[in-house]
Amino acid sequence: MILKKTVTKISAKLFLVNTISRMTFCTSYKLHINDPHKLPPFPVFKDGYEDILEDRRGNSDLRFAIRSREVPAYKYNHPRTSAQIKEYVRKSDRVTFTIEQVASETGTPKAEVEKEANAILDEMAHNLRMGAIRGIATVLPKVMKKMYNRVYVNKEGISRVQHLIKEYPVILMPSHRSYADFLLMSYVFYHYDLPLPVIAAAMDFMGMNFVGWLLRNSGAFYIRRTFGTDKLYWSVFTEYVQTHITNGDAPVEFFVEGTRSRTGKSLVPKLGMMKACLEPYFKAHVPDIMVLPISISYDRTLEESLYSYELLGVPKPKESTSGLLKASSILNEDFGNIHMFIGEPISIRQFSIGKIDRVQHSLAPRYIASLTSDEEKLMKELAYQVVLEQQKHMVISPWALVATVLIQNKDGIDLQQLVKEVEWLKRQTANLGGYVDWPGNEKPEMVIRARLELHKHILDISDEDFVELKNIKPPPNVTPELRRDGVISQAALQVLLSLYRNQLLYLFVRPAMVTLAVNGCLQETMSMDELFKRYEFLEHLFRHEFVFKPGQTKEDFDKALLNLTHGGGLVIVDNQVQIKKSTNKYTTFLSLMFEPFLLAYWVLCKHFLSLGCDVNGKPLPKKPKVVCKEAQQLAVRWLQEGSLKHYEVMNLDILGNGLLSMIHMGAVAKDKRSGETYVSPNQVTVSSISEQIGRYIELPVVPDPRFNSTPNFSAQSKDKVTVPAKL
Secondary structure, three states: OOHHHHHHHHHHHHHHHHHHHHHHHHHHHHHHHHHHOOOOOOOOOEEEEEEHHHHHHHHHHHHHHOOOOOOOOOOOOOHHHHHHHHHHHHHHHHHHHHHHHHHHHOOHHHHHHHHHHHHHHHOOOOOOOHHHHHHHHHHHHHHHHHHHHHEEEHHHHHHHHHHHHOOOOOOOEEEOOOHHHHHHHHHHHHHHHOOEEEEEHHHOOOOOOOOOHHHHHOOEEEEOOOOOOHOOOOOOHHHHHHHHHHOOOEEEEOOHHHHHOOOOOOOOOHHHHHHHHHHHHHHHOOOOOHHHHHHHHEEEOOOHOOOHHHOOOOOOOOOHHHHHHHHHHHHHHOOOOEEEEOOEEHHHHHHHOOOOHHHHHHHOOOOOOOHHHHHHHHHHHHHHHHHHHHHHOOEEEEHHHHHHHHHOOOOOOOOHHHHHHHHHHHHHHHHOOOEOOOOOOOOHHHHHHHHHOOOOEEEEOOOOOEEEEEEOOOOOOOOOHHHHHHHHHHHHHHHHHHHHHHHHHHHHHHHHHHHHHHHHOOOOEHHHHHHHHHHHHHHHOOOOOOOOOOHHHHHHHHHHHHHHHHHHHOOOOOOOEEOOOOOOOOHHHHHHHHHHHHHHHHHHHHHHHHEOOOOOOOEOOOOOHHHHHHHHHHHHHHHOOOOOOOOOHHHHHHHHHHHHHHOOOEEEEEEOOOOOOEEEEOHHHHHHHHHOOOOOOOOOOOOOOOOOOOOOOOOOOOOOOOOOOOO
């Protein structure tokens, strides 16, 4: 009787909460429709996408979470619990062999090595439980309904997964722009009654009270960011991942970029997880594996402000449950829409035809880790292909176009002029194959006003419709000295805008490398051979900034030329580029988009050339992070003096990518000392790169960096240097 009354009370409370939430939604929905200054509600269905939150707005989240689910399973799957999977890994030939090998090589008793292997496995393994999943499925929709207008998923992609999951082991490779990515992936699979993925997660989350436990029970398995030469860890990790694939326990999900992109751009792919996932096919454990590239696009990123300061060197707060609770204020903010596109599956069997010979592995036990050079090459090719597929299906928000225009108008812009520029940029984006999420029947001014409203925390619109940027509030861990400094505040704002502008760069980078060469030419014409040579130099320089598929330089160059000549941006007569006729709004705009990257690399070169020398006359070696930080300090000083105009040169990510490129180009040597990495420049090569950058952009006149190298964060220099704009 008592139990019956308790259940009745709980049911009544749930009914009341559900009714109130329905009323709240309906009220806000009507206000949105009746407000003539706002766009009407976003459609539930559009261009093959459907909003998965629509049903949640009118029905009980609890009923949705506890409903029975009929989940498709891999045809060769033998159901196992999490504990059974761990036991299988412990007794596997691979782990047993490695335990004996490590014990023999180190002289450690076998029992101690076994104990270490068990500890690694206990630290790593997930504990997937439906109770935890149902709890998340109850709470997460409420959070998403508060923060997002729509969460769109392409229905065709879901249909593909429903079929593939029964026939093949499946690997999910989403893009990674936010912490929300892996929660969103699991929720989407729960929504469509698909098997929940097991997710490779960083150790950072494991230490979070309750959250770490919840994620582990929702399918997250924790791995270290680097394994080094730890044979035992590699063995346990590889076996754990591969048993999920060969038995088809669940789709395996990991981020091929290795970490979150804090810049809004795709990162150069990492191959560690790829190696573990594809080895079962190379060694004929499975007949095929299906890889699914998945693109997740956000109108507004949760961590945007955090990213902007982190990229400037402000340490990010450590992941913690208390930090998560403190961030709950974001529930009252509007983050627009999310789009998830599940792409065409890539069959490893089809992808590898004529490229590898699996027979070679028949000569050794299959549990011994060994891949051929052809298989290594194939993995790299596949990883780049996945990232390019992710880019291809990214949804570009109108705000990304607005941010791109605002970056080039730092002092503000009239709204009507902004609308004109954004419409022009939208056409150029569409011409290059970009999908812009632009309401088809709405006036451009209304669309842009709606996006300005979404990002009102960083800009103001005057009564005269003049749009200008305002400073963003720095995070609590920024020092008082930096808070008072105008340069760091301006830099944070420009970096925040660049997070959204960067969403466009994968489309424009190849044509822009052509236009940079053209706009920097001082002659009347340029031969195609010289143009390709300059294009090739930029690709080498940008190799860590943007994703270029290896071996495809000439093909990319030809395609960029075709786009530019077809659109009238480039004029070629008798195999000669006509420089004057090819200098126009389109080529100038593209060049300005990428100018900050080249300028940051040039600042890095100038810093390298200013380093002191040892007794042998060679530059003193320094740690990479120290070099980037010192280059940033040099940029700050020149910004304070007025010698530089782009605050993005302070972005440590850009400086770090430039350093990596210079290492690969032979301009900087890298070596290990006492386990630490040090770099030192080849000043002749660095000087050459610095001069070559001057062929593409106008370099500012700056004082000698060897003097007064410590930036003044508290006072502005009185000496100003005016740098004429080249373009």
